[in-house]
Amino acid sequence: MARAFNVKVRHREFNLGDLVLRKVLHVAPNSRGKFSYKYDEPFVVRKTFSGGAIILSDMDGTENAS
Template sequence: MEAALPIEVEIPSMRVLTETELEEPEWAKQRCEQLNLIDEKRLTALCHGQCYQQRMARAFNASVRHREFKPGDLVLRKVLHITPDSRGKFAYKYEGPFVVKKVFSGMAIILSDMDGTENALPVNADALKKYYP
């Protein structure tokens, strides 16, 4: 269901007629002109919205750093869940180090522990950062 403005359904407003002291034919003519301008105003608003989205995307993408992982790299994995025995704000934010075993397209990565046991589930690259011993 779409909302309709009073201008679009041409409901005459008595308050507007009395305040502007227009005759009904003149008022109807102005009302039709306003109806014709509604589409133009909507297009202008849409254009401004798209320009704003492009500016915001450009500003965000400028601050994003591309990270590339290769098999054999050492990484730390972000702790994504809070365990009941955690120490609140003093808990570790990252765990590891881990070794990158395989990198898939879409930045899914299979990790293994330092002793060589491979984790079954892939990890998103957003939750990793390189470890420099």
């Protein structure tokens, strides 16, 4: 089963300065059900690590770990 799932996984490399969207993983208490947002606003990649972790920042420069 794991092998069948892993066939569909696409590996991505992010570079400094790339614009990315962050998936919303939690449901807010005031969400609108299926009409709620699936992704957050665009973020800028500030730093990448070898394990696949990245440091993101808002468009105004506030850093967010992801």
